[in-house]
Amino acid sequence: MRLDRFLSNLPRFNRQDVRQLLASGRVRVDGQVSRDGRDQVRVFSCIELDAEVLQAGKAARYFMLHKPVGVVSATEHPEHRTVLDLLDAPDKHELHLAGRLDLNTSGLLLITNDGQWSRRVTAPSGKQPKVYLVDSEDPIDPACIEAFARGLYFRFEDLVTRPAELQILAPRQARLTLYEGRYHQVKRMFGHFQNKVVGLHRLSVGAIQLDERLCPGQYRALTAEEIAGFANH
Ligand code: URA
Numbered sequence: 001m002r003l004d005r006f007l008s009n010l011p012r013f014n015r016q017d018v019r020q021l022l023a024s025g026r027v028r029v030d031g032q033v034s035r036d037g038r039d040q041v042r043v044f045s046c047i048e049l050d051a052e053v054l055q056a057g058k059a060a061r062y063f064m065l066h067k068p069v070g071v072v073s074a075t076e077h078p079e080h081r082t083v084l085d086l087l088d089a090p091d092k093h094e095l096h097l098a099g100r101l102d103l104n105t106s107g108l109l110l111i112t113n114d115g116q117w118s119r120r121v122t123a124p125s126g127k128q129p130k131v132y133l134v135d136s137e138d139p140i141d142p143a144c145i146e147a148f149a150r151g152l153y154f155r156f157e158d159l160v161t162r163p164a165e166l167q168i169l170a171p172r173q174a175r176l177t178l179y180e181g182r183y184h185q186v187k188r189m190f191g192h193f194q195n196k197v198v199g200l201h202r203l204s205v206g207a208i209q210l211d212e213r214l215c216p217g218q219y220r221a222l223t224a225e226e227i228a229g230f231a232n233h
Pocket of ligand 1: 100101102103105183184185186187188200
């Protein structure tokens with residue numbers, strides 16, 4: 001929210017006070033004097049008035065998890081174990097998922113408490129590549145390569161999928177790069193060719209690759225470089 005809104009939400013300041021505090025240079029956000037009430041502040045911002053801390057600023061947290069098959073991409077579920085059950089992080093109820101994978105899909109899942117960051121990861125307009133390893137029941141028809149590159153019509157959403165890159169690695173295995181994330185997209189694309197996906201594993205999202213050292217169910221904090229890949233430039 002805007003800094004002036006944050007300050008005037010505090011019971012002790014009215015709008016006039018806020019204007020004066022800002023103009024006098026007494027307010028600092030993350031250590032920098034801020035005189036502009038339009039500046040954006042977040043739960044992660046440290047906001048100070050003189051030497052008094054008005055908001056300490058929560059730590060932003062970012063994880064990658066190697067999601068195993070059979071664990072649900074949700075923070076709560078009545079039947080299945082959830083990906084949050086795999087995390088041993090303090091205040092993990094404050095975390096949410098930056099994207100989802102189906103119950104029987106494995107691979108890279110991003111988890112954070114930073115809503116702006118996760119919106120950038122999942123934004124349909126973001127066009128960040130998502131790379132999957134696909135195992136299919138039947139041999140993959142080479143005609144898929146061109147059809148996926150052209151885009152397929154999804155009747156339910158009434159849209160044509162964005163051009164996707166398919167690289168056939170073996171008769172029943174391929175690497176597929178998508179630039180969007182529609183519901184069951186990979187399975188529906190192969191379904192278009194009457195081929196069933198029997199194994200699906202996500203290797204990367206944008207520049208973030210699943211760390212090969214992570215076994216299914218393991219996770220680690222993202223590095224500053226990985227986080228910055230989805231920073232607000
Ligand atoms: N496409 C699918 O069909 N399932 C996933 O989990 C991810 C992409």
